[in-house]
Amino acid sequence: MENLVEIRDLKVEATTDAGRRIEIIKGVDLDVAPGEIVALIGESGSGKTTIALTIMGYARPGCRISSGSITVAGKDMMTLSERQRAHVRGLEVSYVPQSAAAAFNPSKRIIDQVVEVTRIHRLMPLAQAKAKAISLFRALSLPNPEEIGNRYPHQVSGGQLQRLAAAMALIADPKLVIFDEPTTALDVTTQIEVLRAFKAVMKKSGIAGVYVSHDLAVVAQIADRIVVLRGGDVQEVGNTADILSDAKHPYTRELLSAFEPKSRGESIVVAAPEHAPLLRVDGLIAGYGPLQADGLPLVKAVQEASLSLERGRNLGIIGESGCGKSTLARSIAGILPASAGQLTLDGHELARSVRQRSREQLRELQIVFQHADTSLNPAKTVEEILGRPLKFYHGMKGKVRDARIDALLDMVRLPKTLRSRTPAELSGGQKQRVNFARALAAEPKLIVCDEITSALDTVVAAAVIDLLKEMQRELSLSYIFISHDLSVVEAICDEIVVMYNGRKVEAITPAISKIPQHPYSKLLFSSVPKLDPGWLDRLERDPELVKTYVQG
Template identity: 60%
Template sequence: MTALVRIDGLRIVARGEDGVEFPIVHDVSLSVAPGEVLALIGESGSGKTTIALSMLGYARAGCRIAAGAITVAGQRIDTLDEPALRALRGRTVAYVAQSAAAAFNPALPIMAQVIEPALIHGLMPRPVAEAKARALFAKLALPDPDRVGDRYPHQVSGGQLQRLMAAMALMTDPALVIFDEPTTALDVTTQIEVLMAFKAAVRDLGTTAVYVSHDLPVVAQIADRIVVLRHGAVQEEGTTDAILHAPTHDYSRALVAAAAPRLAAPSSAPVALQDGAPPLLALRRVVAGYGRADRDGLPATRIVDAIDLTIRRGQVVGVIGESGCGKSTLARVVAGLHPAAAGDVDLCGTPLARTVAGRTRDQLRRIQLVFQSADTALNPAIPVAQALGRPLTFFNGLRGRPLAAEVARLLDLVRLPATLADRLPGELSGGQKQRVNLARALAARPDLLLCDEVTSALDPVVAEQVLDLLIELRAELGLAYMFITHDLNIVRAIADEVIVLKGGRIVEQAPGVALSALPHHPYTELLMASVPVLRRGWLEDAAAVIGTRAARG
């Protein structure tokens, strides 16, 4: 069978600040058969997205396709000029990005954006395009397919927006669709819905697809073949079953091992409280939200509703739940970034002001928030040493040699070489940036770290390294964590206590080890059933189980 996509000897180079080019993709060759789904997997910086974008004839700023042949649907992409590439993009090759929220224009209705590729390429009149879009909405299992196109992007959920972006890609009946980490930012239950919709659409339409991901259990549900990448080179390729059950390369084995559930117990016990001593953190009937307050001062929309929670010194409390359940808002309330509308937050028995402006410098120092995305948390124009130096100067007054020595100690603490101190965030891998993000929080020498989905955007191997580091730092420094995640495998590995949030309320609270036993609250069971497993066919089994539970209410 003639391949729909063929790449031979692809070499992509990037230009450094000194003007010297260096390779980031090395002599990559691969092919995709018509109707096949090929997965590109590997760690951050492995070249997955760079190779996928080359099938659009595109290289990021500062990069260029230096050598090799790229053929898609009989066209040599690497030889086309810009007008020809514009005619190809969105027509012959379509792209589904990781962040639908960033891809959609918030000022335009959804329908206008979904049908735009078909109108640009002159494939059909507007009424026909709108009818086709509504048919795609139904095929992708979107609610109210006849009217969802009238809404604006902010009026639908993240999972719905991701499926709407897939509808946009499929509007032109492209020869090839590239899915670039399309479910990475979704919670586990939404991820199942989106994966099922993608898989059904690809199967029913006979679409050829390249699926970029670092999540091997997800890839196992949708891909026919897998190409394993590292450092811009192919390490191994084969059928999905062969990679899952009989990988031959050491790196492939490491990916498979990292995807297995972690069942390790927390490495150290919480510090015992002395008689009468207050806990490190105590929340009592905390309410927070948005919108105009009522007569009692409570917000119109409650995101966090009547939360009671305590964290002892050295304790790890896991907070799990779907997107929108209030996890991140709860952390922001504790940090003073989102004022509580009601209730109390105490630190070692002392009431905290509801905003950072009212808290003392020492109170700010003792509670630090580690944000989910290091890409947005770190200033791209500030070197690592300066990013770490600011809290050291603010909290401890360090300057000069003592400051440089403490920066070096922090880098060593998070297992990064001192040579990274002069680099900008853009010169680091995803895992390195997240460690710098963590080191900046540790610079304050806090008692409590609020970790907000700190491993969700990392590939399995790097995520495992960051998780191991957090466990080690807990033992070394006696840190307490509020660990926010939708990954129950991580909670099992690190948490002493787990709270499950739904609609801003705690529906279950239990020891972390109890997550492996039943029974649980039905919502907790739903979350547990939604965690992807490294097994072909898991997606259909999980969807059936979840559908049965939903039918039972």
């Protein structure tokens, strides 16, 4: 059978800010057969998205395809004019981005944008295009398929918008669809519905796919073959089942082992709890908007949350986007003052607002945010970022401060040569380690970690989790871990609090029982993909639970 896509000896160059050219794709070969879905797996910077985009004859700004051949449906993309390539992109190859919101114009109705490609290429009358769009909405399991297209992008959920982006990609009956991490930003419960819809439509229509991801469990559910990439090179290629069960390359095995972090018992020695908890939260209410007559906010993102954390132990808080977990974290840290409730740290009452807390209380409770990019000052060097809390909390300066900065970098496994660099000169994993080192500089008792691994690749995230465990052993820290990644939370936390719609619905102790009791908890835990190609096909979820709790 002739391949739909054939890439031979592909090389892509990038130009640095200094004008130097570096090779980022180093002679890659890739085949995709008609109707086959091939996954490109690897960490950030591995080249997976760059390779996927070259199939459309496209290179990112600052990059160029320097050599090799790219054939799509018998057409040499390297020799086509830009106008001819645009025709191929519209009709034979389509693209579903990671952020569906970026693919839609917020000022236009969804249906008009979904059918636009049929108008540009004059494929069919408008009425026929709209009827086809509605049939795709139905096939992609979207609610109210006849009506949803009349809405604007901001009027649908993230999971719905991701499926609408797929409808836009599929409406011209392409031979190949490129999916660029399309479920990364979705909640785990929504992700399953989106994956099912993608898989069903692709299989029914016999459409080939290239699926870019760093999540092996997601890829296991949809891909026929996996191509493992690192540093612009192919490390291993094989059938999905073979790669997952019998990986040959050491890097592939590293990816697989990183997918399931080591359990708490293997790496964390938990201190014996003292009589009084380190942190106690009682009846906390927090939210947004103007205060009402009762003194409570208009929008209550957290409603009467109560929890406690013993010294030397870790508490995980999980739930879908909008459940209130990050609001709870910010309220505990005092960044978003609670409207009601009581906070106690190490036996002393905490003021609700960070501005009213003592310097010692600020030192004892630190928070590390999800996006190091926005929480680190881009104009400051690593040395300046780490030096500020050392001066503020401990009055350190001169050689004493310099020695402490070196010690902090050693703690988080960063070389001292990074001292003079700014955040823009660091990788995502390095930035998050600097973020963590800044919290450690205060010598806290408790660190609130708000989705700190969600933006990281699997391997990097696993390394950060190992670092957290090591720091806990050495410094007797406690953590509150906010996340939607259940495997990460289970690996590091002694107790897991499940939140839904601003409320704590259940507390689970993994060491005693991993069996959730609340219906939403059951749905959440059952929705975590497994490294098993048949898992999604066998998964049965209660339709009433999905209808009640999944907004995707």
